[in-house]
Amino acid sequence: MSLSVSQLTKSFPTAEGVLPIITDCSFRLDKGQSLSVAGPSGSGKSTLLNIIGTLEPADSGTIMLDFENVLTLPAAKLPEFRRHKIGFVFQDHHLLPQCTVLENVLMPFLAEGRISDEQRQKAVYLLERTGLKERLNHRPAEISGGERQRAAIARAFVYEPELLLADEPTGNLDRKTAGEVFDLLLELTAGKMLLLVTHDPVLAAKTSKQGHIGNGVFQVNSE
Numbered sequence: 001m002s003l004s005v006s007q008l009t010k011s012f013p014t015a016e017g018v019l020p021i022i023t024d025c026s027f028r029l030d031k032g033q034s035l036s037v038a039g040p041s042g043s044g045k046s047t048l049l050n051i052i053g054t055l056e057p058a059d060s061g062t063i064m065l066d067f068e069n070v071l072t073l074p075a076a077k078l079p080e081f082r083r084h085k086i087g088f089v090f091q092d093h094h095l096l097p098q099c100t101v102l103e104n105v106l107m108p109f110l111a112e113g114r115i116s117d118e119q120r121q122k123a124v125y126l127l128e129r130t131g132l133k134e135r136l137n138h139r140p141a142e143i144s145g146g147e148r149q150r151a152a153i154a155r156a157f158v159y160e161p162e163l164l165l166a167d168e169p170t171g172n173l174d175r176k177t178a179g180e181v182f183d184l185l186l187e188l189t190a191g192k193m194l195l196l197v198t199h200d201p202v203l204a205a206k207t208s209k210q211g212h213i214g215n216g217v218f219q220v221n222s223e
Contacts, residue, residue: 008061023216034194036204087156091168146177166196
């Protein structure tokens with residue numbers, strides 16, 4: 001399994017004309033590798049993750065994941081592809097406030113109908129790994145910000161995706177909690193692939209590769 005991005009471009013129409021966001025993006029991420037993405041606000045970091053995650057289209061280029069060019073997948077196949085191949089963690093945990101922590105982690109399974117005992121056991125296992133064994137029946141408002149982000153991470157892994165995309169996953173957390181959550185991400189993605197956006201150079205230095213995007217150009221330090 002690998003992620004290979006080649007000559008990716010993206011622009012947006014504005015009242016003044018076309019605004020290029022990504023003009024040249026090529027990199028490769030292999031199994032077991034992690035890549036952090038830095039850059040100024042508005043440089044296209046989140047857009048890059050959204051394109052790779054099939055949430056936004058690109059203007060041109062290729063994104064090969066598991067031997068498929070995700071940019072050419074039919075729209076009808078994208079939800080299932082995302083669900084099984086890609087995990088998402090955002091700065092805002094996006095937990096449903098009316099549901100318990102366990103119910104939130106089980107939410108991705110609902111697309112397939114009834115939740116099985118095996119799926120429930122997997123969700124409980126992930127919550128135990130993320131340190132939330134005692135929080136299964138708590139609602140998001142009843143746990144800390146770090147715990148909510150841990151629950152979001154557990155939810156992202158219920159399908160055991162090979163690629164995890166994380167957009168500022170520690171941006172709302174204090175330094176100590178951010179470090180703990182970041183280390184958890186690295187632990188859970190060992191043997192998989194992690195692509196994340198962060199403004200924190202201390203955390204970024206922990207990934208196996210570091211990238212930077214600016215003026216539309218994406219560069220990776222080891223490529």
